[in-house]
Amino acid sequence: MKHQHWGLAWCLAALCCASAASAATVLERISAGGKLVIAHRESAVPFSYVDAASGKPIGYAMDLCLRLAEVVRKKAGAKNMDVEFVMVSPSNRMEMIEQGKADLECGSTTNNAERRQKVAFTVPHFITGARLLVKAASPIDRLEDLQGKTLASTKGTTPLKAVVQANRERLMGIQIVEAPDHARGVEMVEKGEADAFLMDDVLLYGLAASRPDPKALKVVGRFVTTEPLAIMLPKNDPDFKKLVDDEMRRLVTSREIYPIYDKWFAQPIPPHNKPLNIPVSYLLRDFWKYPTDQVPF
Numbered sequence: 054m055k056h057q058h059w060g061l062a063w064c065l066a067a068l069c070c071a072s073a074a075s076a077a078t079v080l081e082r083i084s085a086g087g088k089l090v091i092a093h094r095e096s097a098v099p100f101s102y103v104d105a106a107s108g109k110p111i112g113y114a115m116d117l118c119l120r121l122a123e124v125v126r127k128k129a130g131a132k133n134m135d136v137e138f139v140m141v142s143p144s145n146r147m148e149m150i151e152q153g154k155a156d157l158e159c160g161s162t163t164n165n166a167e168r169r170q171k172v173a174f175t176v177p178h179f180i181t182g183a184r185l186l187v188k189a190a191s192p193i194d195r196l197e198d199l200q201g202k203t204l205a206s207t208k209g210t211t212p213l214k215a216v217v218q219a220n221r222e223r224l225m226g227i228q229i230v231e232a233p234d235h236a237r238g239v240e241m242v243e244k245g246e247a248d249a250f251l252m253d254d255v256l257l258y259g260l261a262a263s264r265p266d267p268k269a270l271k272v273v274g275r276f277v278t279t280e281p282l283a284i285m286l287p288k289n290d291p292d293f294k295k296l297v298d299d300e301m302r303r304l305v306t307s308r309e310i311y312p313i314y315d316k317w318f319a320q321p322i323p324p325h326n327k328p329l330n331i332p333v334s335y336l337l338r339d340f341w342k343y344p345t346d347q348v349p350f
Contacts, residue, residue: 092155098259118159182276183212
């Protein structure tokens with residue numbers, strides 16, 4: 054019996070140690086020699102996308118995350134901290150953060166109340182809204198024009214959820230189909246598989262600019278949603294979140310974020326080296342006067 058008790062005790066101790074290890078915070082893990090894992094997107098232009106020339110992730114959100122990585126490196130005292138990049142999609146990005154497979158999701162993710170139940174967000178780096186991408190010759194000018202027509206939106210996104218709800222509540226008679234990613238949504242419009250693609254307008258401008266014939270597409274309609282975009286990070290890791298929040302606030306209040314913004318929204322960007330020509334909106338400018346991770350959505 055004594056041997057059985059000792060065996061049980063050792064098993065419990067092992068389980069406790071394993072649990073403690075898995076519960077290590079991001080900063081503790083990196084201080085112990087671990088790596089920082091940054092999640093990026095494939096085609097969320099200009100926030101986070103893969104550069105065809107180099108095969109590496111680039112973009113506005115990526116530049117901000119690399120700034121955050123430097124602060125994490127210094128805080129953890131890990132001069133040789135490795136940074137690993139992992140590509141995620143709209144449908145699995147939250148799971149990657151929730152399951153601890155990534156520490157920062159650097160893309161175009163909306164900070165809203167539903168998502169804050171599972172993950173945390175830092176100070177928004179952009180405020181946008183969902184609009185429609187259609188062919189240049191299309192007569193569609195608003196959501197109501199899609200009655201009896203096909204609308205695509207990306208799986209796992211807030212615009213998709215919003216339009217599904219509006220379609221149901223307002224009996225709009227729109228056939229809604231899910232696209233696996235943004236690039237496929239644009240392709241559906243180009244090939245006539247969908248009459249319009251609903252997504253954040255800044256992404257639509259970026260996606261259209263990256264197509265072989267950008268002038269064949271146009272962005273139309275009123276905002277269907279208001280989307281504060283922010284970098285996503287693990288919930289229940291207050292020290293890591295405070296470090297990220299403090300650096301994001303510093304970038305905003307020092308105005309260091311503005312040249313980073315201009316680099317991706319006012320200057321020519323890959324892959325076609327054309328500018329998006331999107332100035333800082335009045336909504337974002339006002340929000341940045343008092344930068345906070347708290348948003349009323």
